[in-house]
Amino acid sequence: MEMDPPPKSWSIHTRSEIIAKYEVMERVGSGAYADVYRGRRLSDGLTVALKEIHDYQSAFREIDALQLLEGSPNVVVLHEYFWREDEDAVLVLEFLRTDLATVIADTAKANQPLPAGELKCWMIQILSGLDACHRHMVLHRDLKPSNLLISEHGLLKIADFGQARILMEPGIDASNNHEEYSRVLDDIDNKDTITSTHDGNATCNTSDVDREEEELGCFTSCVGTRWFRAPELLYGSRNYGLEVDLWSLGCIFAELLTLQPLFPGTADIDQLSRIIGVLGNLDENAWAACSKLPDYGIISFSKVENPAGLEACLPNRSPDEVALVKKLVCYDPAKRATAMELLHDKYFSDEPLPVLVSELRVPLTRKEQDGDSPGGWGDINDMDSDSDSQFDEFGPLNITRTGTGFSIQFP
Numbered sequence: 001m002e003m004d005p006p007p008k009s010w011s012i013h014t015r016s017e018i019i020a021k022y023e024v025m026e027r028v029g030s031g032a033y034a035d036v037y038r039g040r041r042l043s044d045g046l047t048v049a050l051k052e053i054h055d056y057q058s059a060f061r062e063i064d065a066l067q068l069l070e071g072s073p074n075v076v077v078l079h080e081y082f083w084r085e086d087e088d089a090v091l092v093l094e095f096l097r098t099d100l101a102t103v104i105a106d107t108a109k110a111n112q113p114l115p116a117g118e119l120k121c122w123m124i125q126i127l128s129g130l131d132a133c134h135r136h137m138v139l140h141r142d143l144k145p146s147n148l149l150i151s152e153h154g155l156l157k158i159a160d161f162g163q164a165r166i167l168m169e170p171g172i173d174a175s176n177n178h179e180e181y182s183r184v185l186d187d188i189d190n191k192d193t194i195t196s197t198h199d200g201n202a203t204c205n206t207s208d209v210d211r212e213e214e215e216l217g218c219f220t221s222c223v224g225t226r227w228f229r230a231p232e233l234l235y236g237s238r239n240y241g242l243e244v245d246l247w248s249l250g251c252i253f254a255e256l257l258t259l260q261p262l263f264p265g266t267a268d269i270d271q272l273s274r275i276i277g278v279l280g281n282l283d284e285n286a287w288a289a290c291s292k293l294p295d296y297g298i299i300s301f302s303k304v305e306n307p308a309g310l311e312a313c314l315p316n317r318s319p320d321e322v323a324l325v326k327k328l329v330c331y332d333p334a335k336r337a338t339a340m341e342l343l344h345d346k347y348f349s350d351e352p353l354p355v356l357v358s359e360l361r362v363p364l365t366r367k368e369q370d371g372d373s374p375g376g377w378g379d380i381n382d383m384d385s386d387s388d389s390q391f392d393e394f395g396p397l398n399i400t401r402t403g404t405g406f407s408i409q410f411p
Contacts, residue, residue, distance in 0.1 A: 012037060012052045018082055018090060024050060033058055033162070038095065041079075048079060051091040058162035059089035065138050065161040066091075074129030076149060076159040096149035096157060098366045100126075100252070104145055106363050108259035118361065119256055120354035124343065125156035130249060131339035133158065134242050137167040143248035144228050145255065154360035167241065226271050227251065227261050231282060231331060234272050236294035243333030250328025250336075254310075257317050262329070273301060279331060280307035287332040320347045 012035070013024055022039045029036035033055040039048045053059040066078035077094040100122065107114050114122075126148060133140055141163040149159045230247035232240055254262040263278070265271025276282065281304050282290050290296060310329060314322050324347050327337040337345075348354060 012050060012088075012090060015082065015087070015090065018050070022048065022050060022092070039092070041092075047095045049093040049095045051093055053089045053091065053162070055162075056089075059083065059091070061164050062091060062161040063089065064166060065133075065140075065164040068136050068138060068166065069132060072129065072132035073155070074125055074157055075132055076157040093159075094157075096151050096159070098150045098152075098363045099146050100148040100150065100156065100256075101145035102363045102366050103150070104255060104259055113259065114256060115355075116352045117355040117359075120348055120352075121154075121357060121360055122156060122256060123253060124348060124354055125357070126158075126249065126252065127339045127343050129156065129158040130245060131343065134245070134339055137242075139165045139167055139242055140245050140248075141165065142225060142228075143245055143252065144225050145252060148252075150362055152362060154357040154362050226265055226268065227263055229271065230333070231272065231275055232293060232333060234268055234275075235282075235290075235296055235299065238294070240333070242338075243336050246328050246333075246336040246338070249339070250325050253328065254314060254325050257314055257321055257325070262313060269299070272299065276301050276304055276307070278308045278310060278313055279329070280304050282331055290331065320350065323347075 012018060018024070021043070022041055025038040025040065027035055027037050028049075034051055034053045037050040037052070039050040040046070041048055053062065063078070063081055063083075066076070069075045070078070076096065079092040079094065081089060081091045083089040103114075103122070113119075129148075130140070130143070138161070140158065140161065142160060143158070147158065147160040149157050151157070228248040228251045230240070230244040233244060251262045263271060263274045265274050280286065281301065282296075284290060310326055311322055314325065324342070324345065327342065327345075330336060
């Protein structure tokens with residue numbers, strides 16, 4: 001009878017190489033595949049997050065993506081990591097005290113919408129971070145408000161890259177070529193065929209997903225939190241690209257506008273049903289290639305004669321705001337606007353102008369997250385971060401007020 005391998009040591013407190021450099025403090029997040037602790041760097045007292053990842057595949061992805069995105073102002077900073085044979089990886093990340101989910105929840109509790117200037121500032125920062133990811137061909141695959149962390153000064157950073165994929169060799173700037181930017185890959189480098197998909201609303205088994213991607217040489221459709229999952233994923237697509245992040249982005253923007261999730265499905269079929277109820281049936285008029293989706297012939301819905309439309313989901317919002325969401329929440333992936341295209345959208349240069357990052361209202365603490373996805377961390381009030389000196393910047397953008405209004409300068 002074959003014996004099970006001995007369990008790994010999951011105790012961060014006993015790792016000599018870590019405790020020699022960091023004071024490990026309280027645990028602020030916990031899930032099936034990772035635990036997050038608040039820590040203090042002994043050399044200078046900097047508060048950090050120590051993320052102990054119990055899943056090799058997820059750790060590999062996160063480290064790979066964060067190293068590639070080093071220097072991107074709207075992506076969480078990886079200071080260093082510890083990893084040795086038979087031990088879990090421990091990532092040392094900057095500690096950001098709250099997240100966009102908390103901003104939304106606090107605003108909803110106050111029973112008032114986000115002021116337009118603040119709304120635009122949050123959106124621009126998200127777009128800046130996602131543009132950095134996509135310029136480097138990093139597909140995040142789990143964009144949601146709780147994975148958008150925020151410093152005490154309002155600087156927003158994309159975090160939790162445990163499901164990320166790097167689609168092609170770095171150094172290729174795809175932002176100016178929509179076809180290349182949104183290309184769907186049929187072949188993946190074997191070194192990057194491992195993933196973690198455990199999430200509060202996901203139903204996949206990680207080992208099954210890993211094996212599926214390795215054997216098929218293509219992506220798995222079971223990634224991301226269900227509410228933000230693109231319809232092609234819900235129909236089983238394994239050949240997809242950066243566009244799935246853009247769908248998630250549209251759902252996040254809609255939630256910022258209404259303070260309610262756009263498609264809060266209770267199961268995958270219910271999720272599709274809600275989408276179809278709003279956008280109408282998915283057919284070749286909506287997306288010519290939809291019939292090629294693996295489950296298109298298996299999952300069917302009655303004809304929706306009068307879909308509600310996104311306008312009904314965004315009551316009391318301006319036509320420009322509805323148009324912005326429509327550019328992302330559409331069936332045909334090729335028609336979804338890229339992050340860079342949206343950064344040039346006139347919506348952000350029209351009155352009212354975005355406020356400065358330093359003028360944003362930032363919650364003091366972070367709401368409890370689902371137990372399976374500790375993408376961020378908890379209620380710490382004495383945070384400091386390497387990014388605090390950048391809080392008046394919008395990632396790679398230079399935004400200035402002018403005599404007639406507002407200008408955005410791109411690098």
